[in-house]
Each structure stands twice: as structure tokens, then as C-alpha cells.
Amino acid sequence: MTDPNRDAGHPDEEPLTGDGVTQGIVRVGNTVRRPVRPFTLTVQAYLAHLRAAGFSGAPVPLGLDDQGREVLSFVPGEVPREPLPPGTAGEEVLIELARLIRRLHDAAQGWVPPADATWGGIPGARMTTSPPDGRPLLVGHRDYCPGNVVFRDGLPAALIDFDLAKPTTRVEDLANALYWWAPLLHPKDRAPAFVDLDIPHRVAVFADAYGMTAPQRHALVPAATRMIGRFHVNMRAAAATDPVFRRMWDGGVKDRLPRAEAWIRDEGPAITARLTAAG
Numbered sequence: 001m002t003d004p005n006r007d008a009g010h011p012d013e014e015p016l017t018g019d020g021v022t023q024g025i026v027r028v029g030n031t032v033r034r035p036v037r038p039f040t041l042t043v044q045a046y047l048a049h050l051r052a053a054g055f056s057g058a059p060v061p062l063g064l065d066d067q068g069r070e071v072l073s074f075v076p077g078e079v080p081r082e083p084l085p086p087g088t089a090g091e092e093v094l095i096e097l098a099r100l101i102r103r104l105h106d107a108a109q110g111w112v113p114p115a116d117a118t119w120g121g122i123p124g125a126r127m128t129t130s131p132p133d134g135r136p137l138l139v140g141h142r143d144y145c146p147g148n149v150v151f152r153d154g155l156p157a158a159l160i161d162f163d164l165a166k167p168t169t170r171v172e173d174l175a176n177a178l179y180w181w182a183p184l185l186h187p188k189d190r191a192p193a194f195v196d197l198d199i200p201h202r203v204a205v206f207a208d209a210y211g212m213t214a215p216q217r218h219a220l221v222p223a224a225t226r227m228i229g230r231f232h233v234n235m236r237a238a239a240a241t242d243p244v245f246r247r248m249w250d251g252g253v254k255d256r257l258p259r260a261e262a263w264i265r266d267e268g269p270a271i272t273a274r275l276t277a278a279g
């Protein structure tokens, strides 16, 4: 059957641009069309599992269209951009995000990816997560940047852009969310409304809302520290191979990541102390 929207630039196709990593994303009615990448079918299988497990905070996978593009449901709401707007600095945003991720993790728990699963990553990445043996793995989102969180009524309601999803631990995945939303950044690199916030307190609020266990609380800062170090190595490598990442690197990432590494070295102990304090 001929897709009535097959011509590029068709008036019914509204271009969607996020952080500019993925070209060619368009909205068509209640659907989004995205280019197919090697990991697309694996991610669609994951999204189908999430839906079957009762998680509604992610796009519904709808297969491929007759142009060979990925089709997903359009998730209504507002997607913030960096710098994060002042309205997103409240604790209720952190609490709702933590609850959303808890529901995602609980739905993901126990899903065994297909034997031929293929996962995405940033171009030229040198370091990948390799959680120590024995830690339970689940497929997490792994990229909770502002452009991947859909808000409704001022609160996080859904997640989009599962391009970096892959097996990880709950703690590693939570470290990523906190990097963006606590945030785990030097004050110089935070949006204005986040500069003076009490980050150890915010991390504890998030941990309570998620229901982090004592071992997870002890593991968080070490995981975040490794993750920020990995971001630094991988973003430098990506900048050397891909012009979009080169622009991000030159546009400030090259300074932000070393500052974040130094900041978490200094502030990490206070975060762990707050996270693990009794009561």
C-alpha cells in the first residue's frame, strides 16, 4: 500500500529536532518516524516488552513504514531543552522522574533480550559499562537528558529516545538520571535555577522516591564517578569522529566534563553521607 506521506517534505510531516544527534525525525499525525539503525529492532522488542508489562511511559513500537523508517507512537506533552527552565527545578520533578524510572525498571526486570540483540552507543565510544559479575542486569534507558523526558502538567510523564538503551544496572541507570536532573554538575555548568540547590539533598529525595536500597545508595557515587569519567573519554572520541559531537564538545562539553569529574570528587562524599544517613 502506498504511504500518502512518502514524499520528503510532505506537509503532513513535521520535522522534529532534539539535540541534533538523529537526523530525519518527523511527526506524522500521532506517530513519529525515525531512521532505522542497527539497534532499532532490538529497541522495538524492548518497547513492546515494556508495554506488555504494563509500562505506559514510553512510545509504542509500531514497526516500519513503507519507506523503511521506524514508526513509534507520538508521546504528547512538552519536552524541555537545555538550559533547563526554572519550572523544572522543583523537587516534585525529581520525585516524579524517580517514580517513572522505578516503573520502567520494574517493567524491564526479567526481560531477556533476543540472542541477536544489537545496542546503540555514541560514535567511536571507547569505554562501555561492564558491571561486575553477579550484579543483576536489566535493560535501562541510559540517556535521561532533558530532550528525552516528556512532561505533562509540569511533571515528567514519559521517556522517549531509547537509542542508548542496553543492559545495565539500576544504579548505573539512576546515576545517569541524576547527572542530568540533580544535576551532578559543577554549579558553573548548571541552568540558572539549579545553581544554588542542595545537591546531596536532591539526590536523597530522588533516592527515597525511587526506593533505593542501602547497597544501591552506597554504590551510587562510585557509579556516577565512573560514568562521568566514561562520558569524558567517550565524548572526546566521538568529537574526533562525528561533526555533531564535535560541535557539542567545542560548544562546552570539553570543559563541562572535567569540571564534573572534579566536582563529584569533591562533593561525592557529602552525597554518599546524605544518601546513607539513617532515617
Ligand SMILES: Nc1ncnc2c1ncn2[C@@H]1O[C@H](COP(=O)(O)OP(=O)(O)OP(=O)(O)O)[C@@H](O)[C@H]1O
Pocket (backbone or CB within 6 Å): 016, 017, 018, 019, 020, 021, 022, 023, 025, 032, 059, 072, 073, 074, 075, 076, 079, 147, 148, 160, 161, 163
Ligand atoms: N515518540 C515521540 N513522541 C513525542 N516526541 C518525540 C518522540 N520522538 C521524538 N520526539 C521529539 O523529537 C525530538 C528529537 O527526537 P529524539 O530525542 O528521538 O532524537 P535526538 O534528540 O536527535 O536524539 P538525541 O537525544 O540522541 O540527540 C525529541 O526531543 C522530542 O521533542
Ligand SMILES: [Mg+2]
Pocket (backbone or CB within 6 Å): 018, 019, 147, 148, 161
Ligand atoms: Mg533525544
